Amino acid sequence: MLEINDLHVSIDGKEILKGIDLTVNAGEVHAIMGPNGSGKSTLTRVLAGHPSCRVTGGSVTYEGKDLLAMSIEDRARAGVFLAFQYPIDIPGVNNTYFLRSALNEVRRSRGLEELDAVDFLTVLREKMKIVEMNESFLARPVNEGFSGGEKKRNEILQMAVLEPKLAVLDETDSGLDIDALRVVAGGVNRMRSPERAILLVTHYQRLLDYITPDRVHVLMEGKVVLSGEKELALHLEEKGYAWVKEP
């Protein structure tokens, strides 16, 4: 589904990703781990097409298409979803309205009929149960005044509603208490399916107690330095990232 070849990315003239190779197939869950500043967030942002990321080399193929040539929204409509580490506030824009507009744009691009307000609400209520969210949040502006945990749940809710093919989660576990972590992980697990790939970016192993990955990759200084099975994460937890560097 996703094939990254020798990807080089700079931000503000500084090279952050220095040749990433990664293949993710449908139905798989991959975890990307690494210390702060290793380029994890940049990897998620370049997949979504953030304007600050300048690709200086390499390629990314998504379902046989050149992902890097697609606009931000075309990637989203083709099924690439990014759960942000720090979701931004959009003052004055109501959550329900936001999500319905997004869903309808995605549906339209897939040749599906748009949902009216009533049908949408039915879908939304269903999905809200997954993330155990309170109805009152529907009328509030997007992310404004949300706690850290609420923002993360909101990201998972959006993912559940938009039903992406490739979900990229950027440190979705950071700043969550144990209950919120359980809810968020539950939401992700329910998204697992043979047609869908999930890329989990995380600093800590603890999320992987809830979501079992098929593959674990260690990213350091802009490169994947080690890949392995889920046990690799436990090793990391035990020995720290310095261990990877040892000869």
Added chain:
Amino acid sequence: MTDAGSFLDKEYPYGFVTPVDADAAPRGLNEDIIRFISKKKDEPEFMLRWRLKAFAGWKKMKEPAWASLKYPPIDYQDIIYYSAPRSKKDGPKSLEDVDREILETYKKLGIPLEEQKRLAGVAVDAVFDSVSVATTFKEKLKEYGVIFCPFSEAVRAHPELIEKYLGSVVPVTDNYFAALNSAVFSDGSFCYIPKGVRCPMELSTYFRINAAEIGQFERTLIVADDDACVSYLEGCTAPIRDKNQLHAAVVELVAHDRASIKYSTVQNWYAGDREGRGGIYNFVTKRGLCRGQRSRISWTQVETGSAITWKYPGCILKGDDSVGEFYSVAVVNNHQQADTGTRMIHLGKGTKSTIISKGISARFGKATYRGLVKMLPNAVNARNYTQCDSLLIGDRCGANTFPYIEVENRSSRVEHEATTSRIDEDQLFYCRQRGMSADNAVSMIVNGFCKEVFKNLPMEFAVEASRLLGVTLEGSVG
């Protein structure tokens, strides 16, 4: 981005011309033209005298140059000051008398004048070029004692009210454009809500400029007597023409003891094309007098049209504990320029005012907020809160914020805050990551930015305003 032709079609759906036979004054302005207009309107002598006085004042005045607006000099002798669709009689007595073409026009504008088709809650006065062509629900309003009629009719039917209130808030020589309007205004709406009456429906005037090379000079006067309450809406459109047209209106509001007037405008005059050709020059004087204690006047405006906008709807807070409000959204795209804001003059004790202004500039547009808050010595314990935010889309547009704060007593409190920034890249990215097009993302973020203003509009208008905003900003980000 679409090509210029279809872009325009999309941008301004109201740009068509209605083929009507018009009765027009000769081009130019002099005392004879003023006499001609007064005679056409069959006005009492006092009105003609009033107009001539305004004209004499106007001739001595200079066009104001302090606004941050650039436009070629206006040739006031090259304007037609009166144009009315020719009808069989003096004026239409009922809808059956109204020209079918005109009825069609309003239908196309989304304002059907047949009462049964109207939303039950809104009465409309339709002003076409220089005359009012129809007023709906007059009979129903009469039952409540509410007078809602074309201005020219009010001059004949209620001369005592007109003589008492006309020019009482905006004196004839208040400013250059108000003086010009006072001399040549041809029609508009008059509205009187008697003591203790809550007007049973929204009142609205829909202004339409149709003829080429005319100027529209309408006058609106709304008087709410003690304990009365009214909500009034104003909408405007004009055909696409490559020459600029002048619109210089005057609106006066008077609120007596405990009365409340809510005045909402969605201004969508033709804005000119992408290169800045054509469009309406909109020079408007709007002022409300909170004359009685605990009276309230609230202005809400959404300014999306016009090549040039010059307007400062204000409140004179004379009555103790009276309240003035100003909520504004001004959007300029392409080569539009807007210099707009408000004046809150606090005279009475415990008076309060709130100003919320949102300016959005895109492409080559230039938006200026200009506002005065003045606390006079007797305005003990008066309060003002002002928030002005400007949003910039693209690196060739501009935004100015020019508040004037003048405080002459210590118990008053004035707070002003303003920000200017560009549309947030991360918000755009977030919306687009969820699948929205750049245009829709901009429209959504800008609508959110304007929420505080839109929520003050009556429902129907709020939907319209939000849609207009999207249309106006289409194609503003690449």
Added chain:
Amino acid sequence: MNDTPELQPYVDAYEKLSPQRLKEPDWFRVMRDEAMRSFLDKGFPKRGDEAWRYTDLSAVTGARFIVEPMTSRFVSGGVRFLKPSLKANFLFFINGQFQPHISGIPAGVRVIPLPEAGNDEGFRRAITRLFTDEMDSLQSLNFGLGMDGVFIDVPDGAAPDCPFYVIHWSDAHGALCQPKILLAAGTDARVALVEDFRGAEGKMYFSNTFTGATLAKGAAVQYYKIQSESRASCHTAAMKALQEEGSDLLSVSLAIGGKIARHTLSVKFGGAGAAARVLGLSLGADRQVLDHVTGIDHASPGCKSDQLFKSILAGAARGVFTGKVLVRRGAQKTDAHQSSKNLLLSETAKADARPQLEILADDVKCAHGAAVGQLEEDPVFYLRSRGIGEKEARRILAAGFANEVTDAIPLESLRELAGVRTDEKLGEMEAEA
């Protein structure tokens, strides 16, 4: 040309100065001619001029001032008593005339009196850059008729160990004092300049001063002004700073004296990454009009400006603030903030604020705020509940309000001095609250 009779004395004075002017180099004379022409063209600010909306200068324009140097009642050495006890290089002016024999000039820095500076290349470069057609008529008057002043040249990398402290003393009734202080700070130079305006109480004179600073790449300049002129006098001062890449300006202005006083500060960012922090405090009593005007011209990208202006007003005083931030096309990544806060202590005091943003670039963060009001009652109550008398409570809170400005002065000795002068004035104002 403006042929109002009130300007005739200035035309005559200019004629009378011609022997002195003839000693100056050609380029300087051309500049003076141009300035004089511009002044006579525009005349004094009139009622109705938008820039002078709140400050009425008719007391000045109607009066006759003496342009020729006037002697002081002090033998010039006598003014040394005005020296505050802090470490500085003191430069003295009496009635607008520089007093080189009592002034101290440190090694490594050139301080040149204006009449001799004409042939100095550094001076020529600085003054021609500062002389622009954006000047108002009062600045033109200073450039046309002001013959005296000093040029302080701080070379690249230099950092004099104590500030230059200019004491302007005026005591001649009817004097027109028009000194010019020019400061050129070389690349990476660091220097502080203080101007302290004092006057003999009751004397009606007119100080119309010009201070200019050029900040080369990486230079850091601190500028402090304490204006305690005679309460019968009129004071109009212009301070102009031209900032190159990466330079840094801190400017603090205290307005205490004068009948009518205006301080105009303009900053132009001519290079990327420059920063200016600009503060002002007006303490008005009686019928004083204290006016601060600022203009920050973001002509280059990536610059930062931060303005805080406060006023405390008692009696029938009027405090005025007009501040403009201009962000020119292309000045992306600008960060500009301005704030005007005004405290009214009496029924008859007035405050006017005009913060202005004029923005022509989009990638900017600009904000301004303005507030006018009286002391909050809650803090007054809090202090009283701790046993402090009401009057004292109000004085403490007003001083606290003022401190936000004076606390920005990093030089301790000077901060203390500013505090003392502020407290003195607040003590006087208490009686009028």
